Amino acid sequence: MSKGLVVQKYGGSSVANVERIQKVAERVVSYQKKGYQLVVVVSALGDTTDELVELADKINSDPSEREMDMLLSTGEQISVALLAMAIHKLGAQAISFTGAQVGIITDTSHTRARIIKINADKIKEELKKGKIVIVAGFQGVTLNQDITTLGRGGSDLTAVALAKELTAGSCEIYTDVEGIYTTDPRIEPKARKIKEITYDEMLEMASLGAQVMQARSIEVAKKFNVPLHVRSSFSTKTGTMIIKEVKMMEEVVVSGITLNKNQAKITLCGVPDKPGVAVRLFQDLAVAGVSVDMIVQNVSHTRLTDISFTIAKADSAKAGKITKAVAKKIGSSDVLLDEDIARVSIVGVGMKSHHGVAAKMFGIMADNNINIEMISTSDISISCIIKKKFAETAVKKLHEEFGLNKRG
């Protein structure tokens, strides 16, 4: 009698070589032996995707997106075939499918396609026959039979969408870390694995720099209430559950702390304080493909004000040039570029109902002589831009003061 259906997703590092593929096969078969039905989503082996991108770049530095999808989708196809063979070797039954074969229908936005629907009949049929069904992650097919890929984090999305479509009991995301941590353990060794976290908190942490899962898959999991279990493919320990609501006796105010050191700050000084100036600047940046993160404009007491904003460091040259051009047009006095910054953020749904969290954060910074240059807040997060040299201290102090060192 079946214990129900589990969808498991294994990332590229989990299937990086023959030995790891064999380990994954062993885990999958052990689940089947326990009585579960299994749908397994696999990414491309290790660095395969990067290697294919590099090969394409040598041929055409501006390749057709349709052809890129044709090329990159082979990575996952190789993985599913090899995993099926490894499972067969263990004496279990398995069958592999491409995204197209299991009817993962997407729109026509190549390299970043959105799933429209899934015709899961084929998967159900094979599950009924007692087979482990292995599905190539990251890919789908248009109604016109063109192969598409789902963009970064696409395999997670495949797993979540299949879990929803098949009403799976759980969706396990296997990766090379043991779960979601209160902060980066490389910075704060006292960082602890979070047992449970809400979709909203995870979304916030993902957008603030926690790289375990892409925001998109979490959004879909939230939308359809698919519980996610993020865990390590190298151990059997329980990882982190990402769910709708965390029920605890005592509500936790701050769940995690993120740090992003890959940003730069640009300040446009002496801006005439009248409508339209900011619009022009950010329109020009958007047209050039520069993604702006935080924006701060002070209330001015004169006719002039300063606008500061942060961007990815990789975009700083481009953004600097655009800002200088705007500065010239509007007669602004100066443009300052600061690459020596870090963004430290605290995340937690508990903030909503707890007053004074921001004040406490600012107090901790002040107590440690860390000057805050910019502030940005959302419903469940507060971010501060500080000098980069204070980044690690800030993370450690916040981690301690918000009680993350000890929570069980």
Place this chain on the structure above:
Amino acid sequence: MSKGLVVQKYGGSSVANVERIQKVAERVVSYQKKGYQLVVVVSALGDTTDELVELADKINSDPSEREMDMLLSTGEQISVALLAMAIHKLGAQAISFTGAQVGIITDTSHTRARIIKINADKIKEELKKGKIVIVAGFQGVTLNQDITTLGRGGSDLTAVALAKELTAGSCEIYTDVEGIYTTDPRIEPKARKIKEITYDEMLEMASLGAQVMQARSIEVAKKFNVPLHVRSSFSTKTGTMIIKEVKMMEEVVVSGITLNKNQAKITLCGVPDKPGVAVRLFQDLAVAGVSVDMIVQNVSHTRLTDISFTIAKADSAKAGKITKAVAKKIGSSDVLLDEDIARVSIVGVGMKSHHGVAAKMFGIMADNNINIEMISTSDISISCIIKKKFAETAVKKLHEEFGLNKRG
């Protein structure tokens, strides 16, 4: 105005690296500029297929054939995407397809599937739009949407089948040699490229060891009368035309000479000369998967006779064991294994109408003191088994005496 449709097939060595893919793209685009419509069939890059087979072998030495097809078909998919990108780079329009996408429907015999039908509507549609259509060779799809591969030489078969289905004006098979030669130029430097050869002769040469094209594709080309042009992807020279009938003022008796040094001869001595003995031996060999080439049983003047047969050298240990077992059962006196042999064959449709070709061949051998150990003949070929040390001399002498050194 279109000059008609050309199907071109490029083998693995023609697309072994970025530079070669670019060369292929240039050639393809030059054809389009001359006014041709183009369907281009591509094999996997260089050694990709071998590398994938090796990877699979590390995981499962007896892999599922369905999963092997899933795995190996990625090789050609990579090639078609890269070639499309290379053509785009040259400013021309191109679109790539897998076998499944262009409706190459096969039976379910994985790793050696047979094409049932081709729904070429998609190709026609893209050709109408002025695009160069690139199709992954070697692969198809079952009616149940499982990916299949067509076995060795499968990409040639894809090209021939598409040329037939699309009623192409010509089907060009690009390879790393300049065409079909009267014999192996590494043995006889005077070997010349054959301008025209019939399907039957080419079939005979392929089965006798000429490795440029697999017999299967030639059979299909013959069946549907698709003219083939075998030529080099590294030059613009005309290659060899494989056609139904070669029209020449003076008919050529012998078109080519082939040599196979990868065989072994087994002789079962002292066999009771009664029905059923040969049957048992060759049944046992067939069951063990040993493919037997030539068989000779002498008319006996006593109650005992000898049976000799040739097999691929790779099978000699297995075949020897089986033959010894049979020998024991029937009380045969001895089993002899000879790996020191070569098969030299002359091929030509002209033999049919010219008497004395065999006699002339045997005479040439005798004149050069080459002893013939076995003889086998077909309508358009005569093969002799000789000692390996005489192989090169035999080829050179036959090449000269049958007038192949000088023919224009």
